[in-house]
Amino acid sequence: MEIAGVQIDATFAEAFDMQATRIIITAADRQWVQAAATSMTGFGTSVIACGVEIGIEQELSPAETPDGRPGVAILAFAVSAKELEKQIPRRAGQCVLTCPTTSLFAGITAEKHIPLGKTLRYFGDGYQISKVLEGLRYWRIPVMDGEFVCQDATGRVPGIGGGNLILIGDSVEGVVRGCRAAATAIAALPHVITPFAGGATRSGSKVGSKYRGLVASTNQAYCPALRGVVASELSDEENCVLEIVIDGLSSEAVGGAMRAGIHAACEAAGTIGLRRISAGNYGGKLGRHHFHLAEVLR
Amino acid sequence: MTLTFRARPGNLRQLELGDFSLDQLLGLSLDAVARFEIEASRGVLGDWFEIHGATDQPRWVFEGTGNWLDGLGTEFCQGELIIDGDVGRRVARRARGGEIVVYGATGSWAGSGMRGGTLSIAGNSGDFLGGPLRGERGGMRGGVIFVGGDCGSEVGHRLRRGTMIVAGSVGPRGAWEMIAGTLVVGGAVGTDVGFAMRRGTIMLLAESVLAVAGPSDPQRGQQWTGGSSVPHEFFPLLVRAIRAQWARGIERCVRELPSVAACPLEPSESPRGWLRRVGDRRVGGLGELLSRAVR
Numbered sequence: 290m291e292i293a294g295v296q297i298d299a300t301f302a303e304a305f306d307m308q309a310t311r312i313i314i315t316a317a318d319r320q321w322v323q324a325a326a327t328s329m330t331g332f333g334t335s336v337i338a339c340g341v342e343i344g345i346e347q348e349l350s351p352a353e354t355p356d357g358r359p360g361v362a363i364l365a366f367a368v369s370a371k372e373l374e375k376q377i378p379r380r381a382g383q384c385v386l387t388c389p390t391t392s393l394f395a396g397i398t399a400e401k402h403i404p405l406g407k408t409l410r411y412f413g414d415g416y417q418i419s420k421v422l423e424g425l426r427y428w429r430i431p432v433m434d435g436e437f438v439c440q441d442a443t444g445r446v447p448g449i450g451g452g453n454l455i456l457i458g459d460s461v462e463g464v465v466r467g468c469r470a471a472a473t474a475i476a477a478l479p480h481v482i483t484p485f486a487g488g489a490t491r492s493g494s495k496v497g498s499k500y501r502g503l504v505a506s507t508n509q510a511y512c513p514a515l516r517g518v519v520a521s522e523l524s525d526e527e528n529c530v531l532e533i534v535i536d537g538l539s540s541e542a543v544g545g546a547m548r549a550g551i552h553a554a555c556e557a558a559g560t561i562g563l564r565r566i567s568a569g570n571y572g573g574k575l576g577r578h579h580f581h582l583a584e585v586l587r
Numbered sequence: 588m589t590l591t592f593r594a595r596p597g598n599l600r601q602l603e604l605g606d607f608s609l610d611q612l613l614g615l616s617l618d619a620v621a622r623f624e625i626e627a628s629r630g631v632l633g634d635w636f637e638i639h640g641a642t643d644q645p646r647w648v649f650e651g652t653g654n655w656l657d658g659l660g661t662e663f664c665q666g667e668l669i670i671d672g673d674v675g676r677r678v679a680r681r682a683r684g685g686e687i688v689v690y691g692a693t694g695s696w697a698g699s700g701m702r703g704g705t706l707s708i709a710g711n712s713g714d715f716l717g718g719p720l721r722g723e724r725g726g727m728r729g730g731v732i733f734v735g736g737d738c739g740s741e742v743g744h745r746l747r748r749g750t751m752i753v754a755g756s757v758g759p760r761g762a763w764e765m766i767a768g769t770l771v772v773g774g775a776v777g778t779d780v781g782f783a784m785r786r787g788t789i790m791l792l793a794e795s796v797l798a799v800a801g802p803s804d805p806q807r808g809q810q811w812t813g814g815s816s817v818p819h820e821f822f823p824l825l826v827r828a829i830r831a832q833w834a835r836g837i838e839r840c841v842r843e844l845p846s847v848a849a850c851p852l853e854p855s856e857s858p859r860g861w862l863r864r865v866g867d868r869r870v871g872g873l874g875e876l877l878s879r880a881v882r
């Protein structure tokens with residue numbers, strides 16, 4: 290299959306079951322919202338070492354937030370509920386509570402919960418106020434600019450992590466332009482994030498390593514510098530590879546994001562060096578979710 | 588289908604339903620409902636009411652009632668109860684869910700010890716709205732009470748959780764010994780508001796009502812901190828919730844509430860026009876009293 294001159298490989302992305310949550314940060318103005326969100330989603334590219342894959346899902350207008358102020362929705366994914374319960378309160382406490390004028394709300398309702406204010410309230414040292422409005426519990430923690438308002442908990446739902454696209458081209462310029470277009474297209478979609486910096490990663494990995502204790506290491510089959518040294522997946526003209534990792538709340542969301550990313554990348558960079566789009570998998574043995582490129586494009 | 592109780596004309600006998608839950612009537616035949624014995628009043632329901640309709644749904648209507656009917660809606664937990672007329676003491680006592688609407692006035696202790704659900708009263712309500720009976724420790728613990736008219740004294744006594752909105756005025760000792768929760772008053776407030784209050788929020792919507800809300804005895808009455816600015820982060824949430832609950836209260840009572848104004852809080856109400864006092868400091872309380880700043 291080809292789109293705008295770019296070959297689409299007959300392969301599939303292999304994705305995994307994750308635990309996910311969604312939170313909403315609001316603040317007095319867009320600058321503080323962005324500052325808090327950027328801080329909270331920092332160092333959240335991969336569960337391999339960050340504990341959580343986390344990113345901004347979308348900006349929210351004042352009409353879309355619980356308190357009528359500008360906000361953002363953040364999605365976070367982890368391999369276990371326990372890890373998510375550790376990461377979210379810790380990040381919220383250090384990155385949102387500390388940021389001027391911010392408030393923190395649940396972004397999703399579910400039977401299972403991730404604590405927010407339930408944990409952070411203790412910062413109030415006894416002066417915190419619990420308030421139940423319309424059936425929702427909020428905590429008001431006195432801070433130096435007024436109060437940090439924080440919903441008691443947010444929902445925890447099943448999610449999917451590890452949807453991916455591998456963009457292959459003859460030059461860095463072409464692949465980078467394709468990646469940027471794909472990441473921009475995916476950023477506009479709800480219920481998905483691309484957790485890596487700028488939406489793309491150059492360090493696609495394989496499971497394991499020659500070094501004991503290292504759970505992931507470079508995927509040599511996609512490294513142009515090792516062409517001729519190892520069994521390579523790259524032809525002689527393919528000199529740059531970047532990967533877009535996609536986490537989402539449902540298989541429909543991940544599949545839709547892959548489709549949007551493929552189309553955007555091909556249209557933006559098909560004529561300037563993007564040659565092929567593939568996807569990463571482990572032979573289908575590790576992840577329950579298989580996103581065949583041909584199927585997501587239907 | 589609805590089960591309708593129409594009060595027999597000329598009734599003067601008091602009916603005490605404090606030991607009776609309407610759920611006990613579900614699935615009974617109309618004849619069995621009419622013969623249902625109310626021990627506390629030494630009679631059967633048919634002595635007070637003409638009964639028609641069906642018992643298959645938790646939906647009840649009482650028509651032509653008056654202050655002779657006490658304890659109606661005790662432990663109410665599901666469905667809808669409409670009281671088309673005045674009602675006596677302890678309506679919706681310890682209600683846990685469902686929706687109760689009174690198209691008239693109520694006696695004292697309406698919503699006493701409520702735990703959930705909604706109670707909407709189109710007219711006035713007596714003393715001790717939501718409060719505990721004498722000798723009990725806890726007041727209202729959940730749910731929403733909306734009163735379209737005025738209330739008597741000791742509204743929200745020992746309120747622990749839930750929201751009370753009184754569109755009109757309240758008498759003395761409102762939110763007395765309040766533990767938590769929210770009390771909103773649209774009109775005037777009597778003296779000693781928030782006396783011995785520990786936590787929770789009192790929001791006074793009318794202009795300059797604090798002048799009459801102070802302690803009746805300055806030596807022993809409640810103590811508030813000086814007014815400070817209202818935290819701008821929480822205020823929009825509070826305003827939004829109160830506006831929504833006020834609008835729902837009016838919607839429920841719309842037939843009898845043509846004169847009740849819409850919530851006087853603007854959707855974009857600014858916290859800058861408000862002052863926050865903390866108290867009752869005489870008992871170490873950290874409750875808050877929100878009132879409009881005097882212009």
